[in-house]
Amino acid sequence: MTASTETLHLQHADHQAHAGAEGWRRWLCATNHKDIGTLYLWFSFTMFVLGGVMALGIRAELFKPGLQFWQPELFNQLTTLHGIIMVFGAIMPAFTGLANWMLPLMLGAPDMAFARMNNWSFWLLPPAAALLVISLFVPGGAPAGGWTLYPPLSIQAGMGMDLAIFAIHLLGLSSIMGSINIVTTVLNMRAPGMTLLKMPMFAWTSLVTAYLLIAVAPVLAGAVTMLLTDRHFGTNFFKAAGGGDPVLFQHIFWFFGHPEVYIMALPAFGIVSQILPTFSRKPLFGYVSMVYAVCSIAILSFMVWAHHMFAVGLPATAQLFFMFMTMLIAVPTGVKVFNWIATMWEGEMSFETPMLFAIGFVCLFTVGGFSGLVLSIAPIDIQMTDTYYVVAHFHYVLVAGALFSLFGATYYWLPKWSGYMYNERLGKLHFWWSMIWFNVTFFPMHFLGLAGMPRRIPDYPLQFTDFNSVASIGAFCFGLGQLLFLYNVISTIRGGVGKAPAKPWEGAHTLEWEVASPAPHHTWESPPDEALVKKGLRAQSLEHDHE
């Protein structure tokens, strides 16, 4: 089976030769989905630390008014790089890494569909990250016009912008290849008996996310290519003086950008939909409606992009259209939240660390969803756009949403990955610590935004001082707390608090728990037999045909 799941190209190289490679070659030439998943996850954590240090740089400067640490130019570079690194370096690769690790295990496949392409998808990431870091040191510095790269600033910027554009090309290519792998694996490599509507929810959300990425990552690549040719090759896509239009960039960017928001949210939905049933000891409530919700969110996400542009002077009809379409997304999202609550309802809940993060996710993602609804109201958004209210909103969905789900996923599957149990007390401490300081950091930003503090500024008027100081203290405590996570993960890999059984969570019924812990290098080389698949489906109340 391993030999037959060869990649499209490179047929000539000997696959088996790498299987037993040790040391650095094991990683450089990795084709095993578990090794590649591990690489993705460590890369993503590294980027999280890098982007986090930049965030602390921003918060240090904003602790009090005036310029303390950085000149405005460098401050803007930190903001821009923080955004790009967190989005493309930390969150997205983490989800791809999880999909790599877990999809074959959950679906009963021996590996991802294209093992060598998988290797490429990963190894494009470190050079892209290097380009972004190097851009800080070239004349003119890193891009400073925000992660959205709006012209005219992005056309006028120095060569750091070119490096960022190439980095985005590489990141996009990596995403597209990773997504092709995910879609193919899900569509074509499931164990017999595992029909599409019986897959674990995480497989569904990974599938839909991968489709979204294949649809929009190329559009972003096109947009930054247009920037590049405007900068150097005399085209006038976005240059007003030459007859182009900077607002056109915003349309193209957000055609990518809004689906991108769901690319960072849907996999989180999937993770939470695995964790909540396990620790509620009940099947996921409303499985089919969850699938429909995921699909409708994905489709709607293509029709709302201009809610990021209410202030550019859209005609009233367009504003109304985008406003109502955006509000419509609240319906499937609400369905999901209600289903999660119904899953927990009257369940035999226990509160291990993954469950805590999943519940934290449901509560705080909902807060972010509500502030999103507020922003979707065009006349209100015109007041609030580009204020700290927006910063508060998207950190509720990205940090308390995407990031918390990733922490939950790590604690949930770490026993399977490492073969050891993590320290539960430390895990709970990590959760409560993050929960409290997250809110201390980001909740005051709502007030700052409502009071009119613009985002992306290194200095501010005196009346904003108190809430900013609170947010900065919160940010440093939050950041510090992440060392607990790192410590817990490393000590688990080194033996933790003891060996983990194959199925450490009694309420878990998906296939990954049927293989040993740690998961052996090769799993499901022959697909799980139908009786085993059926047993799991029955426990999840999925034995009947939904089709």
Place this chain on the structure above:
Amino acid sequence: MNAVAQGNRRIAIRLGLVAALMFSFGYVLVPFYDVLCKALGLDQARPEFATATATALRLEFDTNVAAGLPVTIETLDRVVAAKAGGIVKARFRIANTSGEALTIRAIPSFAPVRAAGLLQKLECFCFDALKLAAHETRDVTVVLVVAQTLPEELGAATLSYTLQPA
């Protein structure tokens, strides 16, 4: 190659095609956007609005230099006819007459003041500070969009720039 591998390859090729199509789609959005703006009447800046019969405004450019600044500025298009709905472009030549690098900024002002609402700057050398090397001479431009209706009594307007040290 077995059946699974063949199926995989077929799916991957299709998805690769979708990705390629979506890359082109980004570019298709460019003409589509133009068409849409024209159809919705959003586009305020198209030369074809400025037909031969459109009312015109006599637009004059004036330049000054702050006392003591070793810089000269020359108007290359001193007077232009700004037609309703059209686009006006004017060039200036700025020279640093000193032996040292300088950073300057151009401060614009309209007379009469209400002309500012009728002539909107799409692109202007006054948006940014200008860095001039020693003895450098540079041509710069301003691009203005003219309102689609001009009040008849307003026969002429002046746009004046004063160079200041930045």
